[in-house]
Amino acid sequence: MTKKKKTTIILFSGDYDKVMAAYIIANGAAAYDHEVTIFHTFWGLNALRKDENIHVKKGLLEKMFGKLMPRGVNKMGLSKMNFAGFGPKMIRNVMKKHNVLSLPELIEMAKDQGINLVACTMTMDLLGLQKEELLDHVEYAGVAAYLADAEDGNINLFI
DSSP: OOOOOEEEEEEOOOOHHHHHHHHHHHHHHHHTTOEEEEEEOGGGGGGGBOSSOOOOOOOHHHHHHHHHSOSSGGGOOOSSOOGGGHHHHHHHHHHHHTTOOOHHHHHHHHHHTTOEEEEEHHHHHHHTOOGGGBOTTOEEEOHHHHHHHHHTOSEEEEO
């Protein structure tokens, strides 16, 4: 019996197009029967944020981070040609026209395929994010857990 191949992705970026690329690659790898982990850290954690405002107790700095960061994937900007928020709307319209899955659909597909969506606990502490603010079915771990997972990885990406 052959050992299942592993793909790990560190998702550092919070740009809509880069998050989308990470999830397209992850879903493709899972379709090829890879064990896949996406380790969301720093701005990549915004891909796991719920759309609605979740009331949790926070300090002033944590509240400021929460207000400055996009809540939900459809609030993320593009890495290039953001045009004060108009760029993401344009790209979503083009995607819809060409029957490309939306980012929320790609995230749902990742969950359905058993892709490990991991939130970096150290970054959550730094940015003041709490588990209640993130999507369901997310795992929580630190960098040591990611490194242990990536050590056996056949493909390791940083996006």
